[in-house]
Amino acid sequence: MKKIIPLIVCLMLTLSACRPNPEGIEATMREIVSAHTLSVIVNNQGYTLRLMGLDVKKEEDTQIITDIKNFLTNNGEKSLPSVKVIVASDLGKKDRFGRISGYVWCQQGFLNQFLLQRGRALVNLDYTDGKYDQQLLDAQTYARVMKIGIWQ
Numbered sequence: 001m002k003k004i005i006p007l008i009v010c011l012m013l014t015l016s017a018c019r020p021n022p023e024g025i026e027a028t029m030r031e032i033v034s035a036h037t038l039s040v041i042v043n044n045q046g047y048t049l050r051l052m053g054l055d056v057k058k059e060e061d062t063q064i065i066t067d068i069k070n071f072l073t074n075n076g077e078k079s080l081p082s083v084k085v086i087v088a089s090d091l092g093k094k095d096r097f098g099r100i101s102g103y104v105w106c107q108q109g110f111l112n113q114f115l116l117q118r119g120r121a122l123v124n125l126d127y128t129d130g131k132y133d134q135q136l137l138d139a140q141t142y143a144r145v146m147k148i149g150i151w152q
Helices: 004-016 058-072 111-117 131-148
Strands: 025-034 037-042 045-051 084-089 100-106
Touching: 025 045, 025 058, 037 084, 045 111, 058 111, 100 111, 111 131
Parallel strands: 045 100
Antiparallel strands: 025 037, 025 084, 037 045, 084 100
16 A cells, blocks of 8 residues: 555556646746746846745755755756746736745746655645636645655
8 A cells, every 4th residue: 555655646646747837927047036936037137026826944055045046947957047948927027025926937847846755845725816726735735745855
């Protein structure tokens, strides 16, 4: 039974990842502000973007920032300011800190999901639009079952 649970979780994760290409806006990375906040440029305008659907522990910031940088730059093959991403967000809707909230994809995949799969964050569906909730939950389940990151 112990061997079948990780297999089932992997299958769930694989199936939830089989979504069509994300609908969003092309952006260029500027910098990683914190473990859940990025700075991006869309149509020559800068935005601060809060990664939607997850929460991170403040004490994990340094490791998460490193993971984000490695994921976005394909382990340093590109410089961060040259990385193109797809952002799914309502650019006109900002939180009390002036940030937009959204999901981010790059050539390597879905960043929000990646952080949850690595056990670097917890799912928080309070302010999501529901489109990717199951994918995020499956990613967290995978990390929990496999005892990765915060689930060790």
